[in-house]
Amino acid sequence: MEHILPNLAKGRAPLEPEKLIRREPLEPGTFKRMIRKMGLKVTQQRLAILESLSAGRAHVTAQEVFETVNARYPEIGFATVYRFLRKMAEQKMVTEVRMGGLPARYELTPRRHHDHLTCKLCGQIVEFESPQIEALQEQVAKEHNFRLTHHVLELYGDCARCRTG
Amino acid sequence: MEHILPNLAKGRAPLEPEKLIRREPLEPGTFKRMIRKMGLKVTQQRLAILESLSAGRAHVTAQEVFETVNARYPEIGFATVYRFLRKMAEQKMVTEVRMGGLPARYELTPRRHHDHLTCKLCGQIVEFESPQIEALQEQVAKEHNFRLTHHVLELYGDCARCRTG
DNA sequence: CCCCTAATTGACACTCGTTCTCATTTATGA
DNA sequence: TCATAAATGAGAACGAGTGTCAATTAGGGG
Incomplete structure (x- = not known):
């Protein structure tokens, strides 16, 4: 093991x-x-x-x-x-x-829904909420005649600390 | 193998x-x-x-x-x-x-970036583009001092055809 | 409170996607 | 054409996660 x-x-x-x-x-x-x-x-x-x-x-x-x-x-x-x-x-x-x-x-x-912003380098995860993004997602679904049940939104990038070395 | x-x-x-x-x-x-x-x-x-x-x-x-x-x-x-x-x-x-x-x-x-809207029931994948969502993502990253490299946005739901049987 | 039984557990073998190793082959710049 | 670094194929190895099964345990019925 x-x-x-x-x-x-x-x-x-x-x-x-x-x-x-x-x-x-x-x-x-x-x-x-x-x-x-x-x-x-x-x-x-x-x-x-x-x-x-x-x-x-x-x-x-x-x-x-x-x-x-x-x-x-x-x-x-x-x-x-x-x-x-x-x-x-x-x-x-x-x-x-x-x-x-x-x-x-x-x-x-x-209790509150949120999505994640992840640093590819150190793995740090920052949580965020964006009702605006949620609303746009609903709109996209509506345009295509879908009833939205859930979603996955993960943002990836480099955090300030990792970028500056 | x-x-x-x-x-x-x-x-x-x-x-x-x-x-x-x-x-x-x-x-x-x-x-x-x-x-x-x-x-x-x-x-x-x-x-x-x-x-x-x-x-x-x-x-x-x-x-x-x-x-x-x-x-x-x-x-x-x-x-x-x-x-x-x-x-x-x-x-x-x-x-x-x-x-x-x-x-x-x-x-x-x-050539054109897009995300996916997937029907949980029939597996159909619809591609969509939303510059507005992209812009909001950039804004979220900026607020947290991240340089965004990529993201995953997958919407799941039920398509019209599956819902109406 | 005790028993019975089905649920749960721990050990560990196994699965499977993916990566590594290394000896052999091949593309390409000189 | 040749040298050489890159690419390949075979298969071993890796690591996260799951399955198996005998032993243990929670907790409802009496």
Whole structure:
């Protein structure tokens, strides 16, 4: 199992602190409620995964979640993390963000919709909201007689810090 | 190498005919010029790959390109296809589209930039252009001090025909 | 409170798209 | 024509993610 810690092993550069749209704090008991709402059993592993997702940085990879949770509960397997993340993504409880061919990143689905601006060089993710873009998307769909259900809008570029060296 | 033909083997459902923004036909000699413009050597393999890309449907996977080219030139290896597609993507000669965790799809970078509106039900892809959305994207990037290099905008919905049954 | 049972787990083998390696072949500028 | 750097093909390797299966556990019914 040599791929458990590939990211740490590669000494990936530490990321910028994220610029996040404000998120509501989670009260105790919320996690259990979330799990039950999905029709699943409440286990220590699942609670630990949710805790890790809500406490740490947003937009983490499954491996990062695994590492965090594994540090406190060394017996947890990464299959459990992947499985639970997938199940939560299906139920829209977490949102999966994929950039290029890189590992998927997850965030607890935020109350407010937003899109992402990603630095190709350092991986930093900035969230943004643009009601104007949303409106134009609706207009495009209407022109083609589509009823819009969802969209993916990811902007890629080089952030100021990476550009100036 | 049992994964050479996974898509054919799986009997993927045929897609709707695509609605494409008009593309200019390519004159003979264009391919050689394109390759030279990238600073690469002109080989039969590369010509065959470009031919396949320009002749068939847009938005093909590397495996599909390999299969097409391999049918006519059985000695070509898939590494060559992948390598060339990657190189062309780096130089923006082809555009890579990744949705979800699915294999990347490629298209010869069209002269006119466009995004995609996809029907979730029948798989139909409608291409559209929205300079207004592009402009707003630039503005978002500017606000966050990013230099925008590219973006992914995919709209999903139900087309008129599928909705009305 | 205890049991039963289906859900969940951990270990790890496996899949599959993609990239790497390296010995051989080939395009092209001199 | 030749030298040489680039390109190729074969196949191994990589890495994210999924499947399998025996062992464990949550939690509803009694």
